[in-house]
Amino acid sequence: MSFAAAVGPSVPHGRTLYDQWSSYWPQQDDTVPFASFINTVPQYVISSTVTDPQWHATTVLPGDPAAVRAVKESTDGEIHMSGSATTVRWLVREGLLDELHLLVHPIAVGHGQRLFEGTTSIPLTLVNQRAFGTGVLDVTYTPA
Numbered sequence: 574m575s576f577a578a579a580v581g582p583s584v585p586h587g588r589t590l591y592d593q594w595s596s597y598w599p600q601q602d603d604t605v606p607f608a609s610f611i612n613t614v615p616q617y618v619i620s621s622t623v624t625d626p627q628w629h630a631t632t633v634l635p636g637d638p639a640a641v642r643a644v645k646e647s648t649d650g651e652i653h654m655s656g657s658a659t660t661v662r663w664l665v666r667e668g669l670l671d672e673l674h675l676l677v678h679p680i681a682v683g684h685g686q687r688l689f690e691g692t693t694s695i696p697l698t699l700v701n702q703r704a705f706g707t708g709v710l711d712v713t714y715t716p717a
Contacts, residue, residue: 583652584611585634585641587660588620595628617644619660638667645669658688665695665716672715673697679708 586594594611601608616631619641623633634640641664645652654660664670675688689695696717703711 583615583617583644583648585617585619585644585652585654585657585660587657588618588623589659590655590657591616591618591620591623591626591628591631595626595631599628617641619663636663638669641667641669658686662689662692665689666692668716670716672700672713674711674713677710677712 595616598608598611601612603609612629614630616626616628617634618626618631619634619636621636626633632644634644661670661673665673697714698717699712700715701711701713705711
């Protein structure tokens with residue numbers, strides 16, 4: 574079982590992404606692609622501020638590594654997430670992320686938040702890569 578950064582059979586979110594998705598997806602019906610999946614799959618929000626989640630099948634994990642590890646160990650198959658840079662940094666720091674999938678776009682941005690801003694160096698091993706015709710790279714890393 575791996576805890577990967579993409580979207581899969583159960584979906585963890587940080588609070589910001591959870592707020593965004595939980596205000597949008599429940600209003601969408603099955604005619605909207607992805608809605609029938611995301612509105613039925615178990616959701617987890619890693620947050621110390623969310624106390625009363627309204628989205629279907631949402632469990633709040635209070636930012637306790639043991640609680641996240643328990644979900645990880647009790648889930649058959651992979652757990653995937655999308656976005657949530659702050660949550661990804663926390664998962665990596667706590668040793669809870671088994672794979673990191675990144676889409677690298679061919680553009681240099683001179684400002685903005687860095688994915689691993691404020692963390693120590695994290696050695697990674699490249700395990701997969703592919704390039705799209707647009708120049709976007711899809712890379713997969715595991716902790717070294």
